[in-house]
Amino acid sequence: MIEITEHAKQELNRLLIAKVDWPGALLRLIDRGKGKLGLGIDIQKPGDLVIDYDSKRLILVEADLAENLAHITLDVDDTPDGPELVIIEKAQKSSTVTECVKWKPLTKVTYSLN
Numbered sequence: 001m002i003e004i005t006e007h008a009k010q011e012l013n014r015l016l017i018a019k020v021d022w023p024g025a026l027l028r029l030i031d032r033g034k035g036k037l038g039l040g041i042d043i044q045k046p047g048d049l050v051i052d053y054d055s056k057r058l059i060l061v062e063a064d065l066a067e068n069l070a071h072i073t074l075d076v077d078d079t080p081d082g083p084e085l086v087i088i089e090k091a092q093k094s095s096t097v098t099e100c101v102k103w104k105p106l107t108k109v110t111y112s113l114n
Contacts, residue, residue, distance in 0.1 A: 024043050
């Protein structure tokens with residue numbers, strides 16, 4: 001399952017409060033094709049993964065997309081231009097008790113959180 005850091009949840013919640021005024025609408029993580037993700041505004045559909053923050057629904061992810069993103073984490077980088085969502089992928093390794101998971105930044109989502 002996709003993971004979202006506490007910092008990213010805080011920024012996404014701030015964005016939801018500031019930009020979404022449609023009753024029942026939430027942020028939706030969407031596949032923009034060619035390995036890019038984006039954010040949209042949508043209502044919950046059957047089968048959606050719903051990620052909560054502070055006991056409230058925050059972001060929706062379609063079930064198939066959530067399964068494909070099982071090895072990623074959304075985080076936020078604080079940049080001089082403001083916060084930016086960052087996708088971090090867990091390195092795929094054979095599983096043994098002595099190995100630790102390495103993380104590497106992949107790409108930044110082109111959606112500014114300001």
